[in-house]
Amino acid sequence: MKCSSCGFENEGEAKFCGSCGAVLAAPPRPPAPPGPQIVPDGFNLGIILGSLLVPLLGIILGAMYINDPNPEKKKAGKRWLLTGAGVIVAYCVLGFFCGLMGNLQ
């Protein structure tokens, strides 16, 4: 392999120039490391289930309470509904951005 730096003809397998020491060929790239595994899959599943169950429960409770003649319960039901919807929206936004980040890597 001819050195691109000084033109010295080196042996085929040489990685560095025998004359000037320049790198002849880039060393083989190590396989790309897998993306940072922040959380194990089981934990991820727990988050998905939790973040789906909590708002679902909130919406169910809210739907039950919001029809209650008691104004206090009605108020609580509204809050539950809002919380449930808010968590779902937040989860969707988070999931969207997480997916976006995952695709960028």
Ligand SMILES: [Zn+2]
């Ligand atoms: Zn050289």
